[in-house]
Amino acid sequence: MNFESLPRSFFEQPTLEVAENLLGKLLVFNEFQGYITETEAYIGVDDPACHAARGKTPRTEIMFGKAGHAYVYMIYGMYHCLNFVTEAVDFPAAVLIRSLQLIKPEPHLLDGPGKLCRHLGMNKNHNGLDIIGSDKFFVADVGKKLSVFTTPRIGIKQGLDKPWRFVAQV
DNA sequence: ACCCCGATCGTA
DNA sequence: ACGATCGGGGTT
Incomplete structure (x- = not known):
């Protein structure tokens, strides 16, 4: 089965819309x-919870770039987290992919997010990859509709007032 | 050069 | 509830 990559314009929208629409x-x-389920x-x-809150650094540089690229970073010395860059160039924002209902190969x-990257074999080698128009790494709309609820984000100490976590109902 | 801490996870 | 584990960013 062949799927078509979402256009870059999907990721250039406001980050809250992208985060919800990725479900x-x-x-x-x-x-x-x-x-994508979370x-x-x-x-x-x-x-304050965004890595870019402390400005552009070698790690966060990708978040300041063009939407539709992968931001993959190491956390806690043992795990990686996968994000997709959103919004305009020089507006540093991204959506963290926290959970995946895998259908293939099993x-x-x-x-x-850590388990997800570990299982997929995702690491810093994938940081900065363009996910628009690739046939190996992309996101596709297959017409699946899920109802969504929001909560504060997980594992952070600042920005807990914002309900910026999006979870698909099972 | 050094120190602190983190967008986590598995075990208890 | 807590320890593992180490890269990054801020500070000296």
Whole structure:
């Protein structure tokens, strides 16, 4: 089955819209295919939980770039987290992919950003990859509709007042 | 050069 | 509830 990559304009929208609209989309990465079921938005230098809140650094540089690229970073010395850059150039924002309902090659729930990257073999080698127009790493709309609820983001100590985590109802 | 801490996870 | 584990960013 062939799927068509979302256009870059999908990721150039406001990050909260992108985070919500990514739920139910199909993530394709090499031999893996899975529905995105949980996301979080990290939005700009004024969001204290966003890595870019402390300005542009070698790590966060990708967040300041063009939408539709992967931002993959190491966390806690042992895990990686996958994000997609959103919004305009020089507006640093991204959506964290927190869970994936894998359907290929084996059905499997990847609930947690670290577990997700570990299972997919995703690491810093994938940081900065363009996910628009690739046939190995992209996101596709397959017409799946899911109802969504929001909560504060997980694992942060600042910005807990913002309900910027988006979860698909099972 | 050094120190602190983190967008996590598995075990208890 | 807590320890593992280490890169990055801020500070000296």
